[in-house]
Amino acid sequence: MSEAAGRRAGGPTGRRGSAAQRSRVMTLVGALIIVTAGPPARRPVEAQEPPGKVIYDRWCAGCHGEDGAGRGEAAAFMLPPPRDFTRGAYQIRTTASGELPTDADIRRVVDEGMPGTAMPGWRARLSEQERADVVAYIKSFSRFFGGAAPEPLSLGRAPGASAEGIEEGARVYRELECFKCHGNAGRGDGPSAPTLTDDWDHPIRAANLAEGWTFNGGGEVEQIYTRLRTGLDGTPMPSFSDAVEGGVITEEQLWRVAQYVRSLSPNRPPVREVIRAVRVEGTLPSGPADSAWGAIEPAFIPLVGQIVIKPRWFAPRVDGLWVRAAHDGTSLALLVSWSDPSSSPDSAWQEWLDRMAVAMTDVDGSVPTTQGPDRLHVQFPLRREEGMERPYFLGGDTRRPTYQWQWTSAPETVAEGRATGLGAFTPAAAGVTHTAGFADGQWRVQFTRALVPADTTAAPAFPVGEAIPIAFLAADGSNGEDAARAAVSAWYAIYLDVPTPAGVYAIPVVAALLTAGLGGLAIARAQRRTTRT
Amino acid sequence: MRRTWMAMGLVLTIACGGGEGAGGESAGGGETPDAGAQASVAPLGTGTISGVVMFEGAPPANPAIDMSEEPSCAARYSGQATDPVVMVSGGRLANVFVRVTGGLPAGPYPAPARKPTIDQAGCLYHPRVVGVVAGQSLEIVNSDSLLHNIKAVPTANRGFNVSQPRAGMMREHTFTEPEVMVPVECSVHGWMKAYVGVVAHPYFATSAEDGTFTIGGLPPGTYQLEAWHESLGTKTGEVTIGADGAGTVAFTYGTM
Numbered sequence: 001m002s003e004a005a006g007r008r009a010g011g012p013t014g015r016r017g018s019a020a021q022r023s024r025v026m027t028l029v030g031a032l033i034i035v036t037a038g039p040p041a042r043r044p045v046e047a048q049e050p051p052g053k054v055i056y057d058r059w060c061a062g063c064h065g066e067d068g069a070g071r072g073e074a075a076a077f078m079l080p081p082p083r084d085f086t087r088g089a090y091q092i093r094t095t096a097s098g099e100l101p102t103d104a105d106i107r108r109v110v111d112e113g114m115p116g117t118a119m120p121g122w123r124a125r126l127s128e129q130e131r132a133d134v135v136a137y138i139k140s141f142s143r144f145f146g147g148a149a150p151e152p153l154s155l156g157r158a159p160g161a162s163a164e165g166i167e168e169g170a171r172v173y174r175e176l177e178c179f180k181c182h183g184n185a186g187r188g189d190g191p192s193a194p195t196l197t198d199d200w201d202h203p204i205r206a207a208n209l210a211e212g213w214t215f216n217g218g219g220e221v222e223q224i225y226t227r228l229r230t231g232l233d234g235t236p237m238p239s240f241s242d243a244v245e246g247g248v249i250t251e252e253q254l255w256r257v258a259q260y261v262r263s264l265s266p267n268r269p270p271v272r273e274v275i276r277a278v279r280v281e282g283t284l285p286s287g288p289a290d291s292a293w294g295a296i297e298p299a300f301i302p303l304v305g306q307i308v309i310k311p312r313w314f315a316p317r318v319d320g321l322w323v324r325a326a327h328d329g330t331s332l333a334l335l336v337s338w339s340d341p342s343s344s345p346d347s348a349w350q351e352w353l354d355r356m357a358v359a360m361t362d363v364d365g366s367v368p369t370t371q372g373p374d375r376l377h378v379q380f381p382l383r384r385e386e387g388m389e390r391p392y393f394l395g396g397d398t399r400r401p402t403y404q405w406q407w408t409s410a411p412e413t414v415a416e417g418r419a420t421g422l423g424a425f426t427p428a429a430a431g432v433t434h435t436a437g438f439a440d441g442q443w444r445v446q447f448t449r450a451l452v453p454a455d456t457t458a459a460p461a462f463p464v465g466e467a468i469p470i471a472f473l474a475a476d477g478s479n480g481e482d483a484a485r486a487a488v489s490a491w492y493a494i495y496l497d498v499p500t501p502a503g504v505y506a507i508p509v510v511a512a513l514l515t516a517g518l519g520g521l522a523i524a525r526a527q528r529r530t531t532r533t
Numbered sequence: 534m535r536r537t538w539m540a541m542g543l544v545l546t547i548a549c550g551g552g553e554g555a556g557g558e559s560a561g562g563g564e565t566p567d568a569g570a571q572a573s574v575a576p577l578g579t580g581t582i583s584g585v586v587m588f589e590g591a592p593p594a595n596p597a598i599d600m601s602e603e604p605s606c607a608a609r610y611s612g613q614a615t616d617p618v619v620m621v622s623g624g625r626l627a628n629v630f631v632r633v634t635g636g637l638p639a640g641p642y643p644a645p646a647r648k649p650t651i652d653q654a655g656c657l658y659h660p661r662v663v664g665v666v667a668g669q670s671l672e673i674v675n676s677d678s679l680l681h682n683i684k685a686v687p688t689a690n691r692g693f694n695v696s697q698p699r700a701g702m703m704r705e706h707t708f709t710e711p712e713v714m715v716p717v718e719c720s721v722h723g724w725m726k727a728y729v730g731v732v733a734h735p736y737f738a739t740s741a742e743d744g745t746f747t748i749g750g751l752p753p754g755t756y757q758l759e760a761w762h763e764s765l766g767t768k769t770g771e772v773t774i775g776a777d778g779a780g781t782v783a784f785t786y787g788t789m
Contacts, residue, residue, distance in 0.1 A: 089692060098685075098693030144691065176698045177680035180602075180721045191602040195723035199686050231694045236720030238682035238696035248699045351723075 052137025055130050060138075063118070068141030070200075076362045078118050079315040081202055083234075088142030089199060091232040092217040094152035097239035102150050106135045116207075116214030116319075153229055153241070158221050158255050169260025172253045176243070181206035181236065186264045189341035189441030194352040194478075199234045203355035206236075208339050208441075212265030214319065219265060225258035269320060272299035272492075274467060277325035277332060279497040284326055284333040287435040288444035293335050298322040301472055303487035308394060309422055311364035315356065316487035317341075317476035321376075327496050332451055332462050334494075336376060336472070337444040343409055344477030345371035356480040367485070372477035374409040375486065376445055379471050380460055382418055390469045390491050395419040402471075403459050405432050405447055409477070412436055414447070418458070422484055430459030451496070467493035576750025577638065580774035582782060583747050586629040586740040586760060589787035592621040593764075598656075598724045603679060606656035606722075616724050617661065618764050625744025626786055628662045628762065630714065630730045632737035633748065634769070635757030642734040644668030648705065651717070651727055653681045653697070658717065658727035662763070664737040665729060667711050674703045680721055687715040690731065694720075713761060728763055753778065760784040 057066060063082040065072040070084035083090070092109050093101040110131050113121035122131060139145040159165065173179065181196065183189035186209030193206040212219030217227050231239035243249050278296050285292040301323055305316040317340060324335040342349045350371065357367040379402040381391050389400070396402035398420045406425065407414045414434045417427040430453040436445040453459040462468060472489045475481035595615040600607035607614060620627035644666045652659045654676040665671050673683050675697040683704060684694040689712040695704055708715060708731040719725035730737060736756075738746035755773045765786045774780035 087688065087692075097695050098691045100691075176696070177721070180680060192721050192723065196720060197723075199692065231696075233692065233694060236682070236684065236694070238684065238694040238720070240696050240698075242695050242702065242704060243698055246702055248702065 050133070050137050050140065051129075052133035052135070052140075055126060055134045056137050059122070059126070060134065068138065077314045079202060079356075079359055080117055080198070080204060081200070082119070084200065085138050085141035087199070087234070088144035089234040091234055092227075093230050093233065094155075094226060095150045095230060096153055096241060097231040097233060100144055100150045102152055103135055103139075106138060107131060110135060112218070114216045115218070116211075116216055153226075155222075155226060155229060156251055156255075158225065158259070159252050161221075161259055165256050166260050166263045168253065169256035169258070169263075172249060172257050173260055176240065176249070176257070178257070182209050183341070183441050185440035185442070186210050186261065187339045187341065187441030191348070193341055194349045196236045197355065198236075201355075202359050203352055204235055206341075209261050209264045210339060211269070211319070212262065213269060219262065221255075221258050221262045224261050225255055228254055228258060269300035269302070270298065271302060275299045275301075275323050275325055275470065275492060275494045277327045277334075277494055277496040279464075279499050280326050280328050282328070284328050284331060284448065285335070285446065288335055288337070288437045288446045290446075292326075293324055296324045296326060296335075298324045298337075299492075301489050301492055303472065303474055303489050306394070306422070306473075306484055306486050306488045309484050311484055313481065313485035313487075314363060315360055315479070316474075317479040317481065318474035318487045321472055321474060321489070323472075325494055325496075327451065327462070327464070329464070329499065330451060331448055332496065334378065334447045335444065336378065336447075337442055338376075338474060339441055340374055340438075340443055340474075340476050341441045342374075342476070342478040343438040343443075344374045345410060346478055349478035353478055353480055360480060367480035368482050369480075372475075372482045373411075374443065374477050375473070375475040375481075376407045376443070377404050377473035378407075378447065379404045379419065379473075381469050382460060384460065392421070393471055393491055394488065395421045395424065397421055403430075405434070407434060407436065407445055407447075409436070409438075409443075416459070428455075428458040430455060462494075462496060464496040465498040467495050470494045578750060578752030578774075578778075580751045580753055580778040580780065581747055581749040582633075582751065582756070582758075582772050582774065582780045584631060584738075584740075584745065584758075584772070584782040584784070586626040586631075586744045586746070587783060587785040587787075588619075588621045588624055588626040588744075589785060591788060592619045593788065595619060596724075600656060603656050603722070605679065606677065609655040614656075616726075617657070619762075620742065622742055622744075625740075625742075626762070626765075627740050627742045627744060628660075629740040629744075629746075629784065629786075630662050630664060630728070630737065630761045631740065631746050631748070631758055631784070632664070632713065632730065632732050632761075633734070633751075633756050634759045636755055637734055637736060640734055642666060644670075644707075645735065648672045650674060651729075652676050653683075653719070653725070656681075656722050656725060658725055660739065661726070662714075662728050662739045663730070664739060665708065665731055666735050667731050667733055668707060668709055670705050670707045671729060672703055672705050673697075673717075675700055681719050681725070682721055683717060684720055685715055685717050685729070687712050687731075690715060713759075714763075726763070730761070756780075758782060762786065 061072055063072040063074045064070055068085035070082045072082060075082050088100055090101040093105045095101060111121055111123045113119045179190050180192045181190045188206040188208040190206060196204050196206060198204040207215060217223050228240050231237050240254060244251050244254055301321045303318055303320055305313045318338050322337045326333050353371055354369060357369045360367050382401040382403045391400035391402050396419055402419045404419045405414055405416055414432060415427050416430055416432045417425055419425045432447055432449040434445060434447050451462045469491045470493060471491045473486050475486035595618050598614040598616050600614050648670045649663050649665055650672045651663060652674050675681050678700045680698045682694060682696045685692050689710040690708045711733040712731045714728035714730050717727040717729060736748050738748050740746045751774055753774045753776055755771060758770045758772060760768045768784050770782050770784055772780040772782040
């Protein structure tokens with residue numbers, strides 16, 4: 001299962017371990033919260049019951065409902081909501097739009113889960129036979145199954161990938177107007193994106209094509225091409241098979257679109273436990289648009305909905321941050337960039353917010369219908385702690401406060417100060433400066449601050465050569481996010497590189513000379529011996 | 534306001550190519566049920582229901598459409614484009630789908646060969662309301678030089694969602710189960726809505742801009758009718774076709 005799969009539902013654990021481990025733990029916790037949100041009690045198996053029913057009632061009904069209509073007890077906490085099986089409309093298929101999925105199509109989703117949603121994969125938990133039984137049982141919820149077995153489309157093979165091919169794919173992407181929903185850079189910020197709904201009138205996001213690991217049907221070229229040909233039934237994503245069959249574009253051109261979309265994401269998000277602040281000679285990057293940032297590898301920090309303090313938030317917009325850092329021995333520069341389709345408030349997104357308010361209002365009271373700003377909080381422990389103690393990850397508490405940079409989009413400003421919990425914040429300037437930019441569905445905010453602040457009681461110093469705890473919070477004001485409704489990270493660390501002493505460069509040279517010299521000596525001796533005998 | 538409506542109506546009429554086989558004319562009905570398919574489908578009789586749909590009071594304002602993302606569509610409307618949800622002219626209501634719900638022999642009624650068309654033109658559907666007999670094919674064409682997707686969201690039938698990124702593309706689709714109505718929408722242009730009435734028989738019609746409709750090809754007798762409007766709801770009525778082969782009926786909607 002994808003590391004991002006549980007982001008909607010998972011709660012930060014704050015446990016130690018590798019980033020991947022932690023991510024998996026978060027995913028599992030998320031899955032279990034949902035799965036165990038109200039499993040029906042075990043009942044004696046009646047003789048006539050189909051074998052899949054027992055499995056389904058135990059593991060699936062909590063979300064999908066005992067009647068398969070997608071209204072299980074945990075469903076109110078989910079967006080996208082669990083599938084309603086009664087209509088027989090499935091997103092991830094190998095068949096034409098409007099056709100039923102094959103058994104293998106349903107089985108794939110049961111096995112692998114749906115990345116980017118609360119649906120986990122079940123391969124590890126259920127046996128081969130149990131998964132086959134549950135597929136058969138799921139089909140029984142819809143009266144559309146039972147006829148001839150659906151035929152998968154014949155999709156051919158991808159042409160060889162090349163830079164020119166990707167360029168051609170980008171051209172066809174514009175020509176087919178994919179940007180209308182997915183945006184110019186693919187971040188799901190097109191002009192139609194705020195208006196999108198699924199077949200059940202829930203707000204639905206245009207996929208963020210820059211995060212291929214969140215694609216419901218998988219992020220590989222063949223999988224993307226299949227979605228282009230079949231569409232995702234039940235969603236706004238149409239099939240482009242008619243365009244191919246009608247000669248509007250060639251099959252190869254559609255493959256090129258798939259290759260282009262694939263090229264917008266890395267293989268996997270570069271999740272790192274430690275963000276490395278590179279030591280630079282000369283000046284630090286001057287702002288988020290500085291090309292010098294291009295040379296610094298980003299770390300991806302996954303975020304999940306804040307579900308500890310009420311109002312909890314199960315539908316966060318921001319699912320991760322890209323973080324780059326550099327220092328020059330005097331100051332630290334931190335660049336945080338993330339996908340957000342709107343610079344909030346944005347009147348075009350009011351329609352989206354109104355739908356979000358309806359969809360999520362049952363959870364913990366009314367979702368605000370007035371758009372707030374977008375927000376990013378970066379937090380550090382206010383004081384250096386002994387050992388591994390860190391403040392509470394949600395802003396700390398009075399015993400262990402945090403030092404935060406709280407950035408907002410409207411007014412576009414950053415507040416610096418001390419926090420003792422979520423929403424408990426006292427401004428105290430310590431010299432942080434910032435520059436923010438928004439373009440093509442992405443915020444880029446650079447913070448810069450002296451490593452040693454003037455007043456070390458108001459803000460911590462950033463020592464080089466130490467892992468400094470760091471954590472984040474992000475919120476999209478157009479998505480109904482305010483105060484505690486936000487996406488948060490667990491604690492990560494930032495490490496400021498120690499400047500390399502000149503001696504480090506001399507050691508290999510000395511070693512090489514020494515080795516060569518000793519070698520030469522040994523050879524000379526051996527030769528002398530040979531001559532004697 | 535009324536003037537805006539008439540202007541809209543005019544624009545729509547032009548956009549529909551003069552209302553050829555569409556634009557609020559009776560779809561499956563007419564003088565005979567589905568005149569184009571008469572050779573294969575014999576009507577039950579020669580009587581005709583003549584009806585009118587009235588609207589009393591001031592019609593609700595239709596929502597404005599922000600077409601700024603599609604200048605080529607916006608240019609087709611003088612001033613602000615609006616979504617023609619409630620089309621009232623001279624106290625008569627258009628786009629009401631009327632069908633016979635009782636009084637007919639059990640059938641079955643074969644599907645006519647003629648294919649009604651929904652055109653996507655000026656980022657609106659023409660006609661907005663259309664009827665087909667279950668099993669009769671429907672053609673959906675794109676006259677706009679931009680991307681539309683056609684998404685049908687039925688419950689009794691299978692849905693579909695296909696893109697038409699070019700002008701001139703055509704999709705043929707057949708709904709096999711009776712379903713009143715099947716919503717059709719475009720995800721790119723969230724305001725675009727059309728409704729397909731899939732009926733087990735050919736005795737249905739859509740009220741025209743003057744509110745009138747005719748359902749022909751029926752023998753004398755008493756028939757139950759249901760009128761459907763997308764935002765104003767349904768109404769039921771009854772009509773008797775006498776020995777002279779004529780029956781009249783009126784439905785009245787209003788703001789109350």
